[in-house]
Structure formats: C-alpha cells, structure tokens
Amino acid sequence: MIKKYYLLSPGPTPVPEEVLAAAANPIIHHRTPEFSGIFMEVTEGLKYVFGTEQDVFVLTSSGTGAMETAVINTLSPGDKVIVLNGGKFGERWGQICTSYGVDVREVSVEWGEPFSKDQLTDELKANPETKAVFATLSETSSGTVYDIQGYGEVLAKADAILVVDGISGLGATPCPMDEWGVDVMVAGSQKSFMIPPGLAYLSFSSKAWDLVEKSTLPKFYFDAKKYKKNLEKRTTPYTPAISLVIQQKKALDIIKSVGLEKLFEHHRILGDATRAGVKAIGLGLLSKSPGNILTAVNVPAGVDGLKLVKTMQGKYMAYIAGGQEPYKGKMFRIAHLGYMGGFDVITALTALEMTLSELGYEFKLGSAIGAAEAILKENWE
DSSP states (O other): OOOEEEEESOOOOOOOOHHHHHSSSOOOSSSSSSHHHHHHHHHHHHHHHHHHHSOOOEEEEHHHHHHHHHHHHOOTOOEEEEEEEESSHEEEHHHHHHHHOEEEEEEOOOTTTTOOHHHHHHHHHTTTTTTEEEEEETTTTTTEEEEHHHHHHHHTTTEEEEEOOOOTTBBOOOHHHHHTTSSSEEEESSTTTTTOOOOOEEEEEEHHHHHHHOSSSOOOHHHHHHHHHHHTTTTSSSSOOOOHHHHHHHHHHHHHHOOOHHHHHHHHHHHHHHHHHHHHHOOBBBBSOOOOOEEEEEETSSSOOOHHHHHHHHHOOOOOEOOOOTTTEEEEEEOOOSSSOHHHHHHHHHHHHHHHHHHHHHOOOTHHHHHHHHHHHHOOO
C-alpha cells in the first residue's frame, strides 16, 4: 500500500500549496525596492494578526529567538520578574531569563491547570518590585490556553509589563495585543502563520519601549533598536530569510482573505470535533482549559503511550506529537492548527482508532470518527 504523510503536529504545521510554490520563484536581493515592498506588506499583515498599531519586527530565527529578544531588550541584570510556568514553554521563559542574570520568581502551575488573574494579582502584591510578567497564550506542551486578557487587566494597573509567548496560539485563538494590554508579543512562522519554520515575530508596546531604552543586558543580533531603525528604512539590519518572507506574504494574503474571526471559529470547530472524538472512545483530556490549537490526550491505562505515537507515525504516517517530560509516554497531542481542515481531524482520529485497536484498547470502532463527523457536519459551510 502506498503510504501518504500526514502532518498533524502543533509545529511545524502544513503549508498551503500556493505558499509552497512561492518559494520556487527566483531569489531576489534583499536591499532592493522590490523586496522592501514585499517586506513592508508582510509587516503590515503581521500587525493585523497581532492586533496592534505598533511595529512588528521580523527575525530570521525560531520562535525562541523572539523570546530571547523580548527578554534582553526589556530587562537589566538583577531585575525581578515573574514567570508563569505551566509547561515546557513557560519553563523556557525562566531558562532564558536566568541565563541573563535576571531574578526569576517562577510560579509553577500543574500542567493543564488554569492560572487566574486573581492569582496573578496576589503574586504582584507579594513581589512589588516586579519589572515583567512572562506568560504563555497557548502552552503547546499541555494544550492549555491561559487568561491573557485577564492578565492584561491586572498589569494595566501595575508598573510591570506583560510579555506573552503567542507562538502556537496567535492567529488561532483571540489575543489582540493592544486591546488586551499585552506589552510584548512574540510569534513564530511555522504555526498558524502557515509557512515553514525560520521566521519569528515580535512587537513592543510604548510601555515596553520605555524599558527598552533602559535595558543594559547584552545584545547584538537581537537588538530591538537596530530592527526599529532599519524598519524605518523598510528593511532589516541583517540578511533576512528572503524566500520565507515571500512565502509569508502569500500566507498573509490567505489569512486576510478569510478574516481572523472566521479563522478563530474554524479552529474552534476543529477543536470541538477532536475533543468530541477522543471523548467518545473513553479518552480523557490533560488540560482543564483546553485550547483550539491542539488537543492533549491522556494515554489510557494498559496502553504503551510511546508505542501509540510510534505506531501512528511509523505505520499510519499520521504525525501527531507525543508528550514531553514529565508526561512522555503518558499523553499525546493532536494538532488542529493553521492549514488544517475537518478531514485532517478525521484522518487523525481514524489513525488513532486503528492504533488503539491494535494495541488492545477496547472501544467501539468508529465512535471517535462518528462523534467528530457530527460536529463537523453541524458546522460545515
């Protein structure tokens, strides 16, 4: 049997055919009016997705590069920060801050558990010298979405800034930067932005720029002032990933033609269908605040979680993501993010049912697919 590759992970995500084709065009020079025109269209399109009137800067890096840029441009050695750690990427905020000599108050949240704005208020009262709060919109390791709007309300009354990792969530779930009071937002190209990995994006509020002017942490490639100065000249301080920028223009054209509200609803439908499917065969969710970006599913008792992921990937070519430590082998993650549709959910659930049946888990075959189909049929336009 001919096997087809199905990319069902939370990053990288599938890329539309016309976006892939854009990279096949002859390469152009980046210090030309032709590229500057494309580049400025991209930055304007990014502002639309970010929900901001502020500049959005384009980095040639992974999303982690944007996270590091956010830290080193707003802080100085010894500054006190609060890091909300509910998974691997919340943990990464703390690791970056610690690497640069920042004083980190890490608030550990059990994976999948919510963290309220009232809890954040208490943390700020107990730590009045806090310069920044680092949070995550969608914690990719647990499938959890956090109350960024609530955090913004809290930080609006404080001197500290709110820094948000929107890498997997931005564009798939609401988080308008200006309206919700986010001071630094970071994102990555390989999620809902629907292009390959290699670009990262970030934007600073005026409140955050006040800290940028005072920051003394070392920086060179990720110096935000350089990016701001060069953006005024319609360019970047260093050689950009030209083909990726061209691909991002094409993908942003698609995003704008659909509209953010419809995209949020699209992700809601796929999330509902996936959750209905796994619940129909008796599986539980890891998160108490699941998002519409991916679904983190607990491995049922008696099933080898590592073998489940390996079988789906190796035998059925359905590339979901496994759990990360300390949940490796205990859960798996099915993405419904970016350039994915209803039949991608059906494919994922079909491969899951076939795998679970093979591994000895007892359920009524077809139940997950039927439950998902009911959601999709009800919402199909």
